[in-house]
Amino acid sequence: MGKIWLTRRGALSLLPAAMVRPARGETPLGVPELYAADPLTGLALRGFDPVSYRLGPAPLPGSGEHEFTWSGLVWRFTGAANRGAFARAPEAYAPRLGGYDPEGVAAGRLVEADPLVTALRDDGRLYLFRDPERRAQAGTALIDAAEARWPQLKGIAAIGG
Template sequence: MGKIWLTRRGLLSLVPALAVRPARAETPLGVPALYGADPLNGIALRGFDPVSYRLGPEPVPGSGAHEFTWSGLVWRFSGAANRGAFARDPEAYAPRLGGCDPEGVAAGRLVEASPLVAALHDGRLYLFRDPERRAQAGPPLLDAAEARWPGLRRDALIGG
């Protein structure tokens, strides 16, 4: 077999690929972005206002004029009041389980969920992969997911 030589030009062509830094919401290979973050811009919940889930039947899009950075992501809000409420207690408004689908978390997997398929259970916001999974979610599933979440979260942050 012939030898493969890496020329100076070939080596220099690799430098830009090594210099590219991942976006804020980028996660280890095969792991979805947490909190429904857009992997291209690091905006949580794909830009929906997390406080709005508690105020009406549908989430409201946030605005670039009302942003707050928490947990390494940019969160957008429809107004200053919602931004202030979130800033005072982000854990109360952010989706549980890092915004991952509870069924996947209960099974030991981080499965991306949709910010448009949400439900409040016992005052906690959960996101689901699809409406069918949301309809089937109940306390046993959510309790199992909550119990499994700390280990999965740790593994996701470490990189598997």
């Protein structure tokens, strides 16, 4: 049998997986993360390039060669230009509501969303949804309710950390 080596970076990527998560992707209030991360890798947006959501019909996977740490998470990019754009204005490219599903946020829960089920509004705000059905049902009233509720949930999440 060969030896299995785990690098420091590999060990750190396992930490989010070690956290106990409730079933169906719901995160309890008080969790210290302000942006949803992949529970296995710790990557924001499961490694998709946040800038690419605005450049094409579908987001592109980022590369480990082009990473940037912001808000306690590792964000990946397709190239140096996208990494630079994000580094200059991360709030402009990061998904709204911490990357959580707007329906859950409006109801007072942090529900993980799928980074491939998105809506980019005319004002440039990116929202992630748990599934296509939730995205189809999300209207302006739901988004407004989630935006109004987010500061409260974000504050609770920050206190927990």
